[in-house]
Amino acid sequence: MALLTVTGLGVAIGNVTPLDGISFEARKGEILGLVGESGSGKSLTALAVMGLLGRIGGRVTTGSILFDGQELTILAEPAFRRLRGKRIALISQNPMTSLDPIVRIGAQIDQVSRLHLGLSKPAAKARSIDLMQQLRIPDAETLHGAYPHQLSGGMKQRIVIAMALAADPDLIIADEPTTALDVTIQAQIIQIIVDLVRDRGLALLLITHDMGVVAQACDRVVVLYAGRVAEMNTTQAIFAAPRHPYTASLIACIPAHDQPEGTLLGIPGTVPGVLNYPPGCRFHPRCARAIDVCHAEVPVLQTLTAGSVACYLQGVPA
């Protein structure tokens, strides 16, 4: 059963509409990848689910976000505050800015379970140390009293993950959790996150622009382009037979094992800004396979035998 169901979500900031018609669902025990280039609307979708659009002057204009039976688009802020951090947690991109530099890291993790679970100080500390050990942080008891600047980037990101887990959430949103880290550390953090979701039966929304990370970690994938869903399917199906030309191009951007020279092409052009969304399919100016109808008519997201795609080519191979 779906824990989070987003249907026809539209988001406006001022009088522009960066997101429209976003639909997907996230299930328990499953990692759902949200992929696309910068400017495709991945982080904005996350903010909408977290009820944080107001912070950037945005609002939900259409559609619904259903979390465990509760409609989040009409939820009042005090009720949202009880949800955020407790049942829906966020792991943000930059661990350097998600931690308070003048508070000991242990106190920052303790705070979450004291606030949301009402634990006493010693109980919260014991819980935090246990979490730190589960995240394979060496010498957790000593580090509980350390300050963020004493830790490496990878260790800081583990602390941020510990904070996200401290109140036992059901849904975790990880927004590019490894982009700010070194390569060997990136791989380890992804591995830790995957193991956690599997062990605890959490639902995870993993936001990334890296199809390599998607292939490694995700069960299902939603591909966003310029504020719309381009394609949605299981990870196996998306990589075996991408149905949207954008999905195929994104996959082709990562050098594969022994990829021949001169074959890494990228995608011409860039994602259009919200003020320059083209008519028709928003990908058509960059699409090598665009036909006349793509320039004029918006393709509808159609559910096929498995997965769905918003493309007039309907997944006919090139």
Next chain:
Amino acid sequence: MTPLVSLKGLTRDFASGSGFLKPRRVMRAVDDVTLDIPRGSVTGVVGESGCGKSTLGRLVLRLLAATSGSVTYDGADIGSLPPAALRAMRRNMQMVFQDPYSAIDPRYTIGRAVMEPYQVQRIAVLDPKARLAELMAMVGLNPGLAASYPHQLSGGQKQRVGIARALALNPAFLVLDEPTASLDVSIQAQIIGLLEGLQRDLGLTYLFISHDLSLVRYFCDRVVVMYLGRVVEVLPQARATPRHPYARALMNSHFEPDPARRKTVQMLRGVIPSPFNLPPGCAFAARCPAATALCQTDRPALVTGTDGHQIACHHPQG
């Protein structure tokens, strides 16, 4: 054929912390690097942050002076050149920087930025307009952008400007310092494709610095792996399988865009030693799964095999 660039025992120290009652501490950012860069080749330097790869790039162009060792360009020792001769020599060797946002003066138009090298070198151009149009076309920029300012360009376009100005004086040798690290994957692939084409068409020689081993293996002819200032492995063919445990860990940290090739990430234990206080043995010993007592005490020398494969390890893999 003599190599275009030749490094011998190149070493650079940085000092810090000296003050009243505070001893001067020295870190060796680049430690005894000896390397030949053949004409028309692409040599990749790969490693994580703090391994000295960017410092190496700057030493090669003498943007930084070496503490000891030498850099020979086309037979001339650039360390002993007087300033005027060095300036003239720099026409042949240029750099493309990691961050195109800060590499271009925000108050310069694109046209002025691309033509700036001529101004710096006080070279008169017969037909500056035609040369500008030619350079912009070479890097795939619309010549109509010449009157624009950097803030009007996307990250990928700015990096193309960075490449165009590096090419302005017809250099033979380019140091590319993580030219795609701050770009989206789709744009990264575009830029790599552009650099491949330029190298082939103009017969350029590249030193390509990156943290991404898969990109280096795709793009380069051979690969130099660095860890904490030292060269730990040199692969004479970029696609040869690395044998140093650190290079193996780097390779294992890359996720293929293929769910059938998922991998189990091995957790590296231990911490990266402080560059101010390197252990007497192998710098990677504390994190290495294959380390023995010998690795803690004896620093492995860089040994060259019959096939030109160089490795500094007591226990090479495979």
